[in-house]
Amino acid sequence: MKLSRVVVVNFLSLIIATSCTGQEADSALLTQAIPYAGTITPAALRRQLEVIASPQMEGRETATRGQQKAAAYIIRQFRDAGLQPGNNGQWEQFYEMYADTLLTGIIRVRDKDYYFGQDFITDLFDSQAENIDADHIQYIGYGLNTARFNDYAGLDVKGKVVLIREGVPGGLPREWGSSYNKLAAAKAAGVKALLVISPHAKNYSLLSTERIRRTGLYMPGEKSTAPNMYFITPAMAADLLGKPYDDTLFDSRNKNLRIPVHVRVPIHIQLDKKSNVYRPSNVLGYIEGTDKKEEVVFVTAHYDHLGISDDHLYPGADDDGSGTSAVIEIATAFAKAKAAGHGPRRSIVFMLFSGEEKGLLGSGYYISHPVYPVSKSVADLNIDMIGRIDPAHERDTNYIYVIGDNKLSSALRPLNEMANGLTKFKLDYKYNDPNDPEDFYRRSDHYKFAQQGIPVIFYFNGTHADYHQPGDTVDKINFSLLARRAQLVYYTAWLIANRTDRLVVDLDEK
Numbered sequence: 001m002k003l004s005r006v007v008v009v010n011f012l013s014l015i016i017a018t019s020c021t022g023q024e025a026d027s028a029l030l031t032q033a034i035p036y037a038g039t040i041t042p043a044a045l046r047r048q049l050e051v052i053a054s055p056q057m058e059g060r061e062t063a064t065r066g067q068q069k070a071a072a073y074i075i076r077q078f079r080d081a082g083l084q085p086g087n088n089g090q091w092e093q094f095y096e097m098y099a100d101t102l103l104t105g106i107i108r109v110r111d112k113d114y115y116f117g118q119d120f121i122t123d124l125f126d127s128q129a130e131n132i133d134a135d136h137i138q139y140i141g142y143g144l145n146t147a148r149f150n151d152y153a154g155l156d157v158k159g160k161v162v163l164i165r166e167g168v169p170g171g172l173p174r175e176w177g178s179s180y181n182k183l184a185a186a187k188a189a190g191v192k193a194l195l196v197i198s199p200h201a202k203n204y205s206l207l208s209t210e211r212i213r214r215t216g217l218y219m220p221g222e223k224s225t226a227p228n229m230y231f232i233t234p235a236m237a238a239d240l241l242g243k244p245y246d247d248t249l250f251d252s253r254n255k256n257l258r259i260p261v262h263v264r265v266p267i268h269i270q271l272d273k274k275s276n277v278y279r280p281s282n283v284l285g286y287i288e289g290t291d292k293k294e295e296v297v298f299v300t301a302h303y304d305h306l307g308i309s310d311d312h313l314y315p316g317a318d319d320d321g322s323g324t325s326a327v328i329e330i331a332t333a334f335a336k337a338k339a340a341g342h343g344p345r346r347s348i349v350f351m352l353f354s355g356e357e358k359g360l361l362g363s364g365y366y367i368s369h370p371v372y373p374v375s376k377s378v379a380d381l382n383i384d385m386i387g388r389i390d391p392a393h394e395r396d397t398n399y400i401y402v403i404g405d406n407k408l409s410s411a412l413r414p415l416n417e418m419a420n421g422l423t424k425f426k427l428d429y430k431y432n433d434p435n436d437p438e439d440f441y442r443r444s445d446h447y448k449f450a451q452q453g454i455p456v457i458f459y460f461n462g463t464h465a466d467y468h469q470p471g472d473t474v475d476k477i478n479f480s481l482l483a484r485r486a487q488l489v490y491y492t493a494w495l496i497a498n499r500t501d502r503l504v505v506d507l508d509e510k
Ligand SMILES: [Zn+2]
Pocket: 319, 357, 468
């Protein structure tokens, strides 16, 4: 595409304004980049995004069919653009994730069966499958083990089924009574299984049982080693204790109740669950460099989103369909440049992660199983939401948040600002403030690279009312803004990939 005259004029003024030789060299590099930037158009991005955020992609939730469809689509785009597979001849890097579903959840007290989701619940993620038979339980009060108040003092409950109540005695900090603290105390005491009386839950079937019968996705090695913690109704507690459960009566300070209470009662706990294995993927397209091809520049975004939930489709047009479309079009521009004899000196990996919305899982997997040595990984330019504006910029929409650019390399901001000489955004550095409560710097995939000392820039439009809502739709995307923001990333990548000096790593702000 032919260069617009306005851009040429602006760019000449930029070149004239610079003086030192390094900057002149960088300016010359940018001049070469301009014709291919023109291929990153609003129309091309719209074509991508209308597919990526379409209902047939089902919201692209990690480890679902929609995510696999999106991966297949991205691979076709990369292949058609002339990229090479980026994972040792493969387009995808697969990783394993699990989700557990409940098979059996029964607690039998004498001859009566109590059911998961009705009489008791337990967190299926934290709880292990188990099959316990015991002929007695111990009621020990609040189940606290603190310096001021210790229900476990002088007790041997190792290997036993222990019954406790929720909360803390009056006067103690409420947070002492958290499930986390009580479970830690039980674990330290060697408790076999912990039953917690929950007076507020008369009937657990009021909860969405479908949701609690299945865990979220998790990666291997994330499991706890604490005993299972079962929250039971007061009616079930009464059956166990052989008398009505009374919140006041069963207080540790009740002088009439000798705690611990030892109850002879046959109890059988059976929790069976099945682990389902999933294999989501990161998609990697590769453009080989010329004389510095061992060094690799990453241009990344995440292609997963939130899927379909409660019959609502979450299209994720901005989050992060915008970044996914941008990475495809930036890759296409670099491929065209290479075909025209302007291939990058360093190699470029265009990577679309999955698992971002589940907690940066795909990028986390990549960085612990890197295809390219971390020591040769020069930078990661990560795009997550660049097609919209946030409420703070409704009057002046010509902006982009630039995050992380000043944390590891003093050379990165000048390059991005030089690139922005062509795109002329107001670069908003607000979220570089380490004390910003939103903490966006740590909230997308680039952070996994930054933790390894790889300089990053995170390009971001901020959040808006449709963030993580079904209303994050294609019709609300500003495609001309999206195209220019993608061009900024493209120009910065071009500079990093082509300049003689590798990007220096001279700062250490994690
Ligand atoms: Zn998101």
